[in-house]
Amino acid sequence: MQSSTVKDRFERLKQRPVTLEVNNLVKVFDTPQGDVTALQAINFTVHRREFVCVVGASGCGKSTLVRILAGLETPSAGTIRLNGAAVEGPGPDRGMVFQGYTLFPWLTVKQNVMFGLRCTGHSRYTAEQDALQWIDLVGLNRFADSYPHQLSGGMKQRVAIARALANQPKVLLMDEPFGALDAQTRARMQAYLLEIWQNIDITVVFITHDLDEAVYLADRILVLKANPGEVQEMIEVPVPHPRTPAQFLSAEFLATKRRLEELIHPPVTVTEDADRLNMVRMVAVDDAVGSVF
Known part of the structure; x- marks a missing residue:
């Protein structure tokens, strides 16, 4: 359950002007095998100075979405508005940070x-x-x-x-910017980013596959499902600010992460032959690993 302080924060957040508005966004790629719908009916808004993370299973269109927001890809349908003006290409009102060192x-x-x-x-x-x-x-x-x-x-x-x-820029777009870093450096970069965000007038949309990172950084988390990419849920993160590494073990943090895991990795029923590798044993029968000796 969210504390009254966290609830008050979200109420104040909702009263801020909408910086980024995405309406019925669709992206279809023309491939030799036919049309592939990467994104379908994407709708969400981001308020001024909000920090929104986007997560989802591999292939859900996270990077495609952020490239469209940056104006680096053209949507097949739908509109994107930044402070009320249509986004029709790259512009200085959006800054972009990629995973690779550019x-x-x-x-x-x-x-x-x-x-x-x-x-x-x-x-x-x-x-x-x-x-x-x-x-x-x-x-x-x-x-x-x-x-x-x-x-x-x-x-x-x-x-x-x-x-x-x-x-x-009005919006900072980040496509898994810390994905190539080691764990310690990544943690430091997350702290740097939160400090920067808290001290300048910037709205952040951050793509990540790391659920801990999403819960640690975000005000809200946009969850996409795959094939095609669609909005599955928008989650308000109940972890209070200021964020600290100690909160990784808090009840609010763990409950939010558990909800993300349920959405992104739902339990599946595996049949006896499903996903079984066709392996030929190449070691002695008595050379066992992964079993009780």
Whole structure:
């Protein structure tokens, strides 16, 4: 059960203006085997300064959805509106962070963060000063003149976040940005991201396959089911803010994760021959593993 404090927070959240609105979104891919519907009848809204995670089984269209929100893919039907204006392609009102390290290897940290600012017409001086502020925000001011190959994976993603935020977008879109990081670095990056989100005016849509990560970060979690990708449920996360790693064992955290697992990995009835591998035994009969000796 949600505490009164958490309920009050969601009531306040619902009173904020809607930043992102998705209506009847459909995406159909034309393949040699015929049309494949990746997304069907997707409807949801995201409020200003909300943190929404999107989860779902493999193949449910999570990455396709975020690419459409970024304007990198064209929907087959439906509309996306950002602060009331139709989204019809990429734009500086949306920042994007990918799972892979998408920094320009021939540019320094500062030059990478300056890149978008220069493309949108900022002078070199203004772009440099703004870039240094964002680099300081992500804690990399000592590495402003370093090149990507001189940085760790977590540091590269912090630069990518700074670059995405430099144009001061309304929405930050993140497609499994920490998926390639080791567990310790991932935990640090989650904490960095929450701190950044709490201190700047940004709305976040975050794609992840990690259920712990979704519950730890999100205000609400959009659950997609696969084949085709459809909205299965929108879950309000009852874990109170500020979030801390200690909450991973709280009743609210575990109950939310359990609900996600029920939705994404429902129990199945396995017949005797289902999913059985056609294996030829290549060890001695008495060389047993996975059994009682």
